[in-house]
Amino acid sequence: MPCSASKKYWHKPGSKRTSLVANPNYRIKEFLIEDHSAVYDLWKRTQGIFITTSDTEASIGSYLERNPGISQIARDRQGKIVGAILGGHDGARGYIRHLAVADRCRGVGLGSQLVETVLSRLSAVGIIKCTIFVEQDNPDGKEFWIKNGWHRRAELVSYSKFLSKDITAQH
Numbered sequence: 001m002p003c004s005a006s007k008k009y010w011h012k013p014g015s016k017r018t019s020l021v022a023n024p025n026y027r028i029k030e031f032l033i034e035d036h037s038a039v040y041d042l043w044k045r046t047q048g049i050f051i052t053t054s055d056t057e058a059s060i061g062s063y064l065e066r067n068p069g070i071s072q073i074a075r076d077r078q079g080k081i082v083g084a085i086l087g088g089h090d091g092a093r094g095y096i097r098h099l100a101v102a103d104r105c106r107g108v109g110l111g112s113q114l115v116e117t118v119l120s121r122l123s124a125v126g127i128i129k130c131t132i133f134v135e136q137d138n139p140d141g142k143e144f145w146i147k148n149g150w151h152r153r154a155e156l157v158s159y160s161k162f163l164s165k166d167i168t169a170q171h
């Protein structure tokens with residue numbers, strides 16, 4: 001059953017997306033480690049999310065411990081997890097990863113609500129800027145961030161390095 005509401009987006013009338021009104025069909029809650037299994041299942045079936053070893057229960061547990069209260073999940077009225085987002089910071093800048101909304105719940109502002117919640121949590125701990133890395137071949141993902149007021153850093157290219165030779169590119 002789709003969990004969309006009659007109203008497409010839940011903004012306060014005349015307001016910008018920074019003041020989204022909570023959609024009553026969902027509850028947004030802190031991502032706790034006991035949510036990992038359901039969130040992992042959601043990520044696995046979401047096109048545009050690439051699972052690596054940094055998504056195991058141990059890795060996510062460590063991430064949540066380092067960034068308490070920032071990552072979020074969304075539950076529908078039946079209590080099923082239908083959205084998730086990881087948010088954290090390095091003391092100066094914030095980062096978002098693995099935003100996913102279940103297919104049947106898209107287009108009603110849930111993705112935007114999850115992002116806004118993470119941004120308010122980051123803001124509350126003094127972070128003033130946040131970054132998201134998007135796969136080149138995720139045009140829908142790119143469109144989402146643009147529509148949510150994020151600007152593309154076309155001047156940047158990302159580099160990374162594994163710290164052990166045993167780890168392969170799949171990680």
Ligand SMILES: CC(C)(COP(=O)(O)OP(=O)(O)OC[C@H]1O[C@@H](n2cnc3c(N)ncnc32)[C@H](O)[C@@H]1OP(=O)(O)O)[C@@H](O)C(=O)NCCC(=O)NCCS
Binds near residue numbers: 101140
């Ligand atoms: C991206 C995603 C999280 C959006 O979730 P959502 O709940 O449908 O998003 P919202 O309803 O809050 O949409 C917010 C805005 O983004 C736009 N948008 C959302 N998905 C879009 C898409 N696939 N293509 C174009 N625009 C999109 C909406 O139209 C809306 O803009 P509008 O108010 O001008 O109409 C969801 O489609 C998803 O899980 N995608 C797969 C995983 C992914 O790509 N995650 C991002 C990784 S970087």
